[in-house]
Amino acid sequence: MSLLSATSVTAHYGDFQALFGINFAMAAGETVAIIGSNGAGKSTFLRALTGLRPTTGQNIQFDGALIAGLPADAIHKRGLAMVPEGRRLFPSLTVEENLQIGAAGGRAGHWTLDAVYDLFPDLRDKRRNGGTELSGGQQQMVAIGRALMSNPKLLLCDEISLGLSPKVIKDIYAAVPRIQAAGTSLIVVEQDVGQALAVADRIYCFMEGRVSLTGTPATVTRAEISQAYFGLNTEGTAA
């Protein structure tokens, strides 16, 4: 069954058009990676899905209901959570309070404080620390845990590897299978193509506000990705 389907999503920043009719669909249980270079429109698309960036038109369906045009807090309550780019922890809250804020929407399920501490054991000892006193990797764990606390049906991860060391990125991605196992579908936005291919069932490549390639990690070739990612020629505007 289709969990999320978006048709012809456009977005503007003033006069600048960031998205040119994105079509996107995923089924429940899938993990989809969106890759693309800086400015390709990946984050803008996620912000449109969450309601942070209002969209015009009735073109986004989530879990059988229309969500386009709803305010962000209402979309969140339907089970769509996001780990925002740059982590955006609340600096005056402790680690545990940051996690508790994630549960403010009141959705019950597998993810509780304990479940998050089991997923990221480093956080248990740091739970009384200020959220921003932690290392970058631990902060990213808090940001992911905070989003999980709402027990989302779909978790959007925006550039969770950004600014982290390869070792830390590996640790964080090690948590992904357990998140999937708990029944959560994922959209992972990445500039790191290798990481994205490793976890995803399917990929979308964005370029200059359009989908330039879709496929599964098994079927797309490196050459196709390079072309769709960097736009070395103009053939790649499929899908």
Place this chain on the structure above:
Amino acid sequence: MIWVNAILQGVLLGGLYALFAAGLSLMFGVMRFVNIAHGDFIVVGAYAILTAIVTMGLPPVLGVAAVLVLMAVAGFAGQYVVLNRVLGKDILPPILVTFGMSIILQNALLEIYSADSRKLPTGTFETSSIDLAGGLAVGVLPLCMFLTALAVIGGLQFVFYRTALGRMLRATSDDPEIVPLMGGNNNRIFAIATAMASLVVGIAGIWLAMKTQFDPAAGPARLLFAFEAVIIGGLGNLWGTLAGGIILGVAQTLGAQIGGGFQILAGHLVFLLILIVRPKGLFPRMKG
């Protein structure tokens, strides 16, 4: 001993200033805007209790309850209907709107209650006092006023740091853009913050009505005292606000000992001095 007495009275007066300041501090803390009509809201609270008890003849407990409920509801509605529309990246619109509210409130009060200064009679409550050692005495009313300030600030502190609501208020203060991603609704959170602030404003207004003469134009000076207490104590720190109120109160009563004309001036001078030496206040907590 006269000076010790002046300091003691100043500390108790500081409780009133902390009550003036707490609501202002709360709204600034959560929404980052200064409510220019804050002092006028306090005076509205004072007239409301006067009307409830003197004009309508309600029993004191009922009158106080009515005023507090009314203030909180008005604060919630005012934030939801008016102020939420003008809050944004630009800090000027909410300041202009509350400046306009200030003028409207002052003139409305003038129209309804005339320019005569009024006071809420409290019988023996304002004249009785407790004798301390060394010939010192504290009035029961100023003492209760100070204890109220302690309770209010302790209560706000509890709500902010020990409850889910307070967690959400602090998160909203940190990063309102991200809060909807956690299921929080900014407009509703702002309205709740203003309702809480208005409740405190109501408490401050009731004590103002019992403590001193007030008139429809008394608001701006209360705003100034509140503002000075907040700045002296450091933005975003409620106990700092209490300390700021006490420092202001003590400066004023010591100034009054020097000469009648020095009372208000001494408070302002201490404020300026602290602004020069510690521009962020004595106990700043707010980042950035």
